[in-house]
Amino acid sequence: MDSVEKSRIFVVIPAFNEESVIQAVINEVRGAGYENIVIVDDGSTDNTFQKARKAGIIALRHKINRGKGAATKTGIEAAKLLGADIIVTMDGDGQHDPENIQKLISPIVDKECDVVLGTRLLDPKGMPWHKIFANKIGNFFTWYLFGLWVTDSQSGFRAYSRHAAQVINTKADRYEYDSQVIREIYIYKLKFKEIPIAVRYTEYSMGKIQKQGIANGFKTLYKMVWSLLF
Amino acid sequence: MKFHIYQIVISAISTVMIYQGIENYIKGRNNPTFLKLLARIIVWGGMALITIFPNISTTVAKTIGIEGNINAVILIGFIFVFLMMFKLLSAIEKLEQQLSEVTRSETLKEIKQK
Numbered sequence: 121m122d123s124v125e126k127s128r129i130f131v132v133i134p135a136f137n138e139e140s141v142i143q144a145v146i147n148e149v150r151g152a153g154y155e156n157i158v159i160v161d162d163g164s165t166d167n168t169f170q171k172a173r174k175a176g177i178i179a180l181r182h183k184i185n186r187g188k189g190a191a192t193k194t195g196i197e198a199a200k201l202l203g204a205d206i207i208v209t210m211d212g213d214g215q216h217d218p219e220n221i222q223k224l225i226s227p228i229v230d231k232e233c234d235v236v237l238g239t240r241l242l243d244p245k246g247m248p249w250h251k252i253f254a255n256k257i258g259n260f261f262t263w264y265l266f267g268l269w270v271t272d273s274q275s276g277f278r279a280y281s282r283h284a285a286q287v288i289n290t291k292a293d294r295y296e297y298d299s300q301v302i303r304e305i306y307i308y309k310l311k312f313k314e315i316p317i318a319v320r321y322t323e324y325s326m327g328k329i330q331k332q333g334i335a336n337g338f339k340t341l342y343k344m345v346w347s348l349l350f
Numbered sequence: 351m352k353f354h355i356y357q358i359v360i361s362a363i364s365t366v367m368i369y370q371g372i373e374n375y376i377k378g379r380n381n382p383t384f385l386k387l388l389a390r391i392i393v394w395g396g397m398a399l400i401t402i403f404p405n406i407s408t409t410v411a412k413t414i415g416i417e418g419n420i421n422a423v424i425l426i427g428f429i430f431v432f433l434m435m436f437k438l439l440s441a442i443e444k445l446e447q448q449l450s451e452v453t454r455s456e457t458l459k460e461i462k463q464k
Contacts, residue, residue, distance in 0.1 A: 160457070178461075180457050180458070180460070180461075181457060182453050182454075182457055183453060183456060183457075184449075184453060186449070186450045186453050186454075187450075190450045190453070190454065193450075193454065194453075194454045194457050194458065197454065197458055198457075198458060198461050201458065201461050201462065202461065291447050291450075293446060293447070293450050346439070346443065
């Protein structure tokens with residue numbers, strides 16, 4: 121950890137209508153020892169942005185909703201502009217435990233790889249069966265279409281070296297972003313590692329309507345195929 | 351040659367649509383492109399031709415080797431609709447990406463100005 125100062129580690133959190141949990145998420149990330157937090161409010165209709173800004177972190181706002189992928193990319197671009205050496209991305213609904221950030225960034229600090237993918241499926245304890253099933257389908261299509269097998273292609277809890285963040289440049293805006301990143305890892309031959317992460321499925325995080333459902337799953341698949349054709 | 355009412359109606363509509371397309375193209379209204387004009391002429395012109403001269407579809411069917419003139423018309427129609435759909439979807443996708451880029455650069459302005 122000594123080779124990378126903590127001031128050079130940025131945590132990017134895309135958020136859409138997370139007013140009720142965003143403060144707790146920020147507190148947890150701070151509690152884990154990370155002060156550089158970039159929240160990208162993706163055109164929320166509630167007070168997510170105001171709450172994030174009040175918390176004294178770097179709060180950015182998309183004027184209109186562009187999707188989780190677009191918000192994550194904006195956060196990564198912001199972190200790069202602010203001089204980040206390592207960028208961690210995590211969800212804004214509190215399902216990711218910031219205590220796992222250390223595990224995610226260690227292989228990058230030790231220069232073992234460029235990207236670390238947090239994976240829920242290496243230890244799926246507590247994960248609803250339908251989520252496991254949907255993830256396996258996502259993994260299959262990601263492998264089939266993009267050529268790289270990973271155990272959790274849809275996880276948003278990831279860490280990137282500065283080099284990886286500069287190389288990866290997907291145009292995907294929505295949930296297909298996570299799979300497109302896998303594609304770019306494969307195309308640019310970036311070294312990656314998968315690290316098991318714990319996920320907290322709460323009533324809140326499971327209840328959000330914009331989360332990946334069956335319809336969104338098909339939409340994501342269609343976008344993945346489309347990106348290959350055009 | 352005896353004309354039925356449907357032939358007169360469809361021919362009239364086609365003529366108006368083609369006239370509007372040419373007028374838009376000449377006057378530069380609604381972002382005209384030659385491709386748009388060509389598509390309009392092919393769709394509406396084709397429809398008018400087949401309505402006025404139904405035997406054309408038989409010739410087309412024979413030329414592409416499909417049995418039955420109606421099948422040939424439907425097939426060509428489907429192909430054309432699919433091509434248009436792909437073109438539209440590509441345009442929408444491109445617009446979506448541009449919208450995200452504009453939104454992003456607007457969002458990052460604050461950081462760049464610091």
